[in-house]
Amino acid sequence: xxxxxxxxxxxxxxxxxxxxxxxxxxxxxxxxxxxxxxxxxxxxxxxxxxxxxxxxxxxxxxxxxxxxxxxxxxxxxxxxxxxxxxxxxxxxxxxxxxxxxxxxxxxxxxxxxxxxx
Amino acid sequence: xxxxxxxxxxxxxxxxxxxxxxxxxxxxxxxxxxxxxxxxxxxxxxxxxxxxxxxxxxxxxxxxxxxxxxxxxxxxxxxxxxxxxxxxxxxxxxxxxxxxxxxxxxxxxxxxxx
Numbered sequence: 001x002x003x004x005x006x007x008x009x010x011x012x013x014x015x016x017x018x019x020x021x022x023x024x025x026x027x028x029x030x031x032x033x034x035x036x037x038x039x040x041x042x043x044x045x046x047x048x049x050x051x052x053x054x055x056x057x058x059x060x061x062x063x064x065x066x067x068x069x070x071x072x073x074x075x076x077x078x079x080x081x082x083x084x085x086x087x088x089x090x091x092x093x094x095x096x097x098x099x100x101x102x103x104x105x106x107x108x109x110x111x112x113x114x115x116x117x
Numbered sequence: 118x119x120x121x122x123x124x125x126x127x128x129x130x131x132x133x134x135x136x137x138x139x140x141x142x143x144x145x146x147x148x149x150x151x152x153x154x155x156x157x158x159x160x161x162x163x164x165x166x167x168x169x170x171x172x173x174x175x176x177x178x179x180x181x182x183x184x185x186x187x188x189x190x191x192x193x194x195x196x197x198x199x200x201x202x203x204x205x206x207x208x209x210x211x212x213x214x215x216x217x218x219x220x221x222x223x224x225x226x227x228x229x230x231x
Contacts, residue, residue, distance in 0.1 A: 034219065034220075036222070041224075041225075042224050042225070043121070043123075043208050043210075043222035043223050043224045043225050044160065044208070044222045045222070046219055046220070046221060046222075049219055089160065091160075103148055103165055103172075103173075103212060103220065104150075104162045104165060104173055104175075105150075105152070105160075105162060105220060106162065107159050107160040107161070108159070109159050110159075
């Protein structure tokens, strides 16, 4: 199931710089997208989400951009901090009117972000 | 801040045994989910549950799996006869509804089948 792909398994950035994590999807029925952060031995922690009616959503240091025509979204973290080091997952769901999905999230493979002091 | 809790944190069982994984979703949430992550692989959807019924299930969720909300707070995943390939982290999640769709995850139960 490759409906959601994160093509970069890892990303390394310097503290204070911008981290950009990318995600591509193939299912045009997806209409809600989320980013989760995960530390080892913990569950995914919700970071930020975006609906398909928007192209940008911002929450503090985190901004998600959605390009529907390219079926691409990205998460920007500015400025990056060492505590941001974790695995970042992109996830998507589809629940159009009359659709059969009830909130099922489809996840990407994750990108390991390392922020160096 | 309210959170999803899961017990046990680690469960070791013999192949063929039944296991029950327990979750306490966030109290005002109405939708409940189970996901799993086999080591080195993606987080995969298993099942969603609403109004005491399964709403959707994946092809992984076969007859060996069942879910239940036995009381007003717990949400359980039962695997009737475990297989080696059931070894994984199992995550419970809950959400208020579908419109907001933000699912909040528990810390997971690591299931090891020997």
